[in-house]
Amino acid sequence: MKLNESRQNLLNRVKSRLVQIAFDNVKKSNPLIETNIGKFSLQLPFDHQLPFIIKRSPYYSTNLARIARKVNEKYVDLKFIDIGANVGDSVALLRSEATFPVLCIEGDDYFFSILERNASRFSDVYLAKNYVGEITTEVNAVSVELGGTAHLLQNAANESKISIKKISTILNDYPLFKTSKMLKVDTDGFDNKIIRGSADFLENAKPVIFFEYDPYFLSQQNDDGISIFSTLVGLGYNKLLIYENDGEFLLSADTDNRMLLEDITYFYTGRKGLRYCDICAFHKEDNDIFENVRLDEIKFFSQVRSSKK
Template identity: 25%
Template sequence: MRLNTRKKRFIRRMAGYATNPIAVKVRTLRRQEQRYDIAGIPVVLPPEHNLPFYQRRDPTYDHYAVALLWTLAQGERRVTVIDVGANVGDTAAAVLAADPRTAVISVEGDQRFLSYLHRNVAPFSDRASVVEGFVGPVGASVAYSRDGSTGGFNAVGGDDPQVVDEWVRPADLVAIPDAADLVVWKSDIDGFDIHVLAQHWDVIDSRCDVIWVEYDPPRTLGDPADVDRVIAALAGSGRTVLVYDNLGRRMVSLAPGEGQIAALRTLSDWLGVQYAGHVTVPYLDLWALSPEAAKLLSA
């Protein structure tokens, strides 16, 4: 039986679930860093980082956003991305490489990730800055822990729990870009994106033309009521909301207005079904766009 390209790709993807943990274990024991290419830019990753596996498995993973940000940068205003939860700077490096004017403010509190973040954005030092610390506070959750290639404020588990008593506040971050910049708030802080947005909405909404957040209500770690607070805030903001799945495929564009409430609640329920049954689409990306940003992306 001959295998077509689709079947071969499926077999490789399934095999990766078995081979990747072994490869991670070997690299970790050898303390072997990974050299990886993102959009033509070489970056260095920790031995345990899973980004190469994710992108081999799903080639569209994490690529679509660079194209959207590049399109925004074709307008008259310089784009500045506030990258909250920058991890090792893989997204920052790709964004900086894509457009010669775009600036990125990377925010990260994990000391291990920070060492790689500094290295990966160093070639763009004229447009890249790093803020060391965690964005918050969010409720009573103050213990951070790392879990492989990601980290967050989980209740239990992870490596070397770290109690956080000094926080980077959104108000301080949005004050950094020049007044004329088109500002993008990009948030990937597993389980707390919704809560930071809910509790600091006025500050973020008033300055950021684009709010790009990971949307994952079933696995959110703070006050569950924050989900409805964010939905109501988005619906009342006059923003267009683009919804992408975790692999960068656009699902729907939600016009400004109260209609967003029912749509986002339906998507929240759908994610719950996905999570309970099979994690095919474990989260969504929301892009909440000001009228100017929406016009640039629709041109």
């Protein structure tokens, strides 16, 4: 009996080791795999963290799509700009709720190549291979990819010249999107710089802005974070919806509520990118959308919680 148990234990260890070796080999080759995002199937690199994030947080980024649907109800000719489009997962989520033209902007060579594959599954999706910044310039940097995301790293070995453009410069090649009523920015710490550099576009188009707010990544770009709200106030944005990074609605706020926004910034400081918030900013001309979205989000998550009881 003991001998059989010993053999079985040895067999189990051998099987486990072989599975681990096979997994490591697949991970090293990093093939593209089909993954369900919203109502669609996309190709993602094997090491992309998005499937694990969605499994852990099923409402991750779905808020973006619900908000876009409400914006589309008011602006039936909605055009959407996605800065930091990665592999096109936001497009899949958006198209799960409504159909409108989307401009995907992604600067990283690797992720852009996958974005091209995924975007071909949809109509009215336009692609721009660019890095977006506060000014149009060139920097010495290298793109660093990790776990399904990429960011520019300066002062690294093997740097090369990388072109960075303001959104208004990019839109000269995509005039259809010059009056876009919704803008998403997700760029691992460059978000505030991009918003500041987009002031001319924001002043003219007044889009609803959905952006990542992570004090950790912002600090790596020498950005204080909090000053972005003064910029938004100056551009006529007066209402905010704030979400946890898992997609759950947290609270609403006035853009000029400095004390509350300082508290939010303090709360997410020191989290090393593991916990942050997403913020949706509304121009005063769209206070009606803000009110509708706020009430719908409260209702949506109330139903989610009720279904778990």
